[in-house]
Amino acid sequence: MTYETIQFSLEAGVATITLNRPDKLNTFTGKMHMELQSLFPVLEGDEVRAVLITGAGRAFGAGADLGETASTDSGDKPDLGATLETQYNPLILFLRGLDKPVISAVNGLAAGASMSLALAADICLAARSAYFLQAFCHIGLIPDAGSTYFLPRLVGSGKAMGLAMLGDKIPAEEAERMGLIWKVCDDEALMDEARALATRLAAGPTKGLGYIKQALNASPENSLAEQLTLERNLQKAAGETHDFAEGVMAFHSKRPPQFKGS
Incomplete structure (x- = not known):
C-alpha cells in the first residue's frame, strides 16, 4: 500500500512506522490518522512481534497541524473533543492495548500530541539532541492524547503539573533523569539502538511480553489484591504457552531459547 504521510515496513517481525511529513515537522493531520488506523489490523497480525515508531527529518513530531484545527473564516469553532474521539484516542488506546511491545525512537522535537504518542510506547528512546514539550498551555489547551494519564504516572504529580502548566522544553x-523516558542515545546511534531493541523484543516470548504489558498497565488502578489476582490469571496463561515450555527446555539444555511468539 502507498502512504502519503507515513512510511511502513515489516522485517524480521519488526513493524516500523515513520511519521513522514518532515517539511511540517511530522504534525498530525486527519490523513495521517487515517493511514495510521489502517495499519491496526496489520499490527495485530501474527507476523508482527514488535512495533517501532519514529519520525522523518529533524522532528519526531510537533503535535497537531494547527492549520486543520483553527477556527474557520466564518467564525465556526472547531470541535477539538470530536477530533480527539475519532483520531487521537483510538491511536493511543490501540498502542497501549496492543499485546506486543511498542518502542518509540524520538529523533528530534516531540511536542504536544506527538509527545503523547512517544510516551504511549512501552519503551521510549531519544536522541541526545531531542527534546520534549508539553506545548498545549501555550495555546490555551490542556494536554491530550493521553499526556494527562502518562505524565503523573511517569514522573509524579508535582513534575507533571509543572511540565503541563509551564510548557518548558525538556x-x-x-x-531520562526524571524517568520520563527509558534511555538517551547519541544522535547517530539512535536508530541502530532502536532497531536492535525492537529486533531483540521481536525475538522474545511475545505472548509473555504482552502479559507483562497488560499487568503493568493495570497496576496503577488496582489494589494489591486485584493485582495479585491479575498476576495469577496472566501467569496461568503464560504457563500454557509454547514459549514457556521452550524457555524451560532451553534453560535445562543450557542453550538460547528459540521463541516462536506463541
Missing part, C-alpha cells in the same frame, strides 16, 4: 537527558 532536553532528552533531563527526560
